[in-house]
Amino acid sequence: MKRVSYAVFGGPDVLRLIDAQEPHAGPGQIRVAVHAAGVNPVDWRLREGQVLGAHPLTLPSGVGLDAAGVVDEVGAGVTDVQAGDRVFGEGSDTYAEFAVLSAWALMPDGLTFEEAAGYPSVMETAVRVLGEVGVRTGQTLLVSGASGGVGSAVLQLARERGIVVIGTAGAANQDYLRDLGARATTYGEGWVERVREIGQVDAALDLAGSGVIRELIELTGDARRVVSIADLTAPALGVRFSGTAGSVPNALAEAASLIARGALHIPVEKAYSLADAAAAHSDSQAGHTRGRRVIVVRPLNLRAG
Template sequence: MKKVSFEEFGGPDVLRLIDAEEPHAGPGRIRVAVRAAGVNPVDWRIREGQVLGAHPITLPSGVGIDAAGIVDEVGEGVEGVVIGDRVFGEGVDTYAEFAVLSAWAPMPEGLTFEEAAGYPSVVETALRIIRESGVRPGQTLLVSGASGGVGSAVLHIARERGIRVIGTAGAANQDYLRTLGAVATTYGEGWVERVRLLGPVDAALDLAGSGVLRELVALTGDPGKVVSIADLAAPEFGVRFSGVAGSVPEALAVAAELIARGELHIPVEKAYALADAAAAHIDSQAGHTRGRRVLVI
């Protein structure tokens, strides 16, 4: 099969499309013929060799944790899924023609493979960091870097839970944040003052890793109310760094339910061919994403 791999840590140029042996579904796992794979910031952070709390990486390594596709192998002990089912979920080395998933759910009706591939890890991350921030219904959550995939999921879920959200993003994404129910403001010079004018902040999330942790702690008044998924310096500020948690089937069930109810929609900003994984990483690292980026197989 074709698979994206890298033999050394580094920039996007280390990614190669190679011929590889097909993986197979072990106990408690399924294999899918991948139709689309999600492109996540964690993918290029791992490619760079950043330490994110994930499982140790052995080189050469594949890339990717999110996928949507058609089940073609079912491992021992797996129930409730059969060959031919359309599923989305999390696994390993999903930038490939075939991938093994450790968590999955049926694709909601009306969803394309490209759309479905954008949901698994971002919804898991959004649910996890909202919980870790301690924010409650009726309170205000500040989201720094709110227009990407995780930010979009956070905004949807927070709105559904009755949490007020202030979101920061570039000027081009202000209307997008408002459509998701956020009070939008731009980042850049003076952003702290702009946020203060919008009211007290009870908790904050750093999704972009743009060096704003000191300011987020000042706005909330407590480092314990700030969570970062992108800044490895978080512990220096007393802030929780929430890295890769792994597959959480419950998050996929929540995603499927919210999608089916029309309460969660994360747009696909751009789709790339498998051979263009490096370009997808370059664009992801550049930021300013509105929604998700995916690879199409």
């Protein structure tokens, strides 16, 4: 089978499309014929040799955590899916024609494989950081870097929970944030004052790692009311860096439920082939994403249902 791999840490150019042995499902796992794989910042952070404490790996290594595809192998003890089911979930080395998943859910009706591949990690992260930052119904949450995959999920989860959101993003994404229920403003010079004009901030999330931790502390008045998923220097300022995953199955179940009733939608901004994985990583690192980027492994992408 074809798989994206790297043998040394480095930039996008270290990625190679290679022939590899097919993986097989162990106990409590499933194998899927991958139709699409999600592109996440953790993918290129690992490729660069970052965050290895939370995600240890051995070189050479495959790439990718998220996938959507068709079950073709079921491990011992798995009873909730069978061969032929369409699923989305999280596992390892998902930039490949076949991948093993350790957490999954059935794809909701009406969802394409491309769309489904964009949900697992961002939903787990969004559910986790909303819990960690401790924001409650009726309070106001500031989301820095709100237009990407995690931001898109956070805004919609917050809306469902009755949390007011102020979101920062580039000028081109202001209407997108408003469509998701946020009070939007641009980042750049004067952004702190613009946020203050919108309203009082009770808690804040840093999703972009753009060097705004001090400002978020200033706006909330308390470093303990700020959580970052992108700035590794945040703990030096007393801010929690969230890098350890919570319950992926619970996040997938919540995603499936919200999608099924039309309360959650994360658009696919761009799709890439396996051979273009390096370009996907370069674009992801450049930021300014609206929604998700995905790798398409098998182009046939009929909607479920």
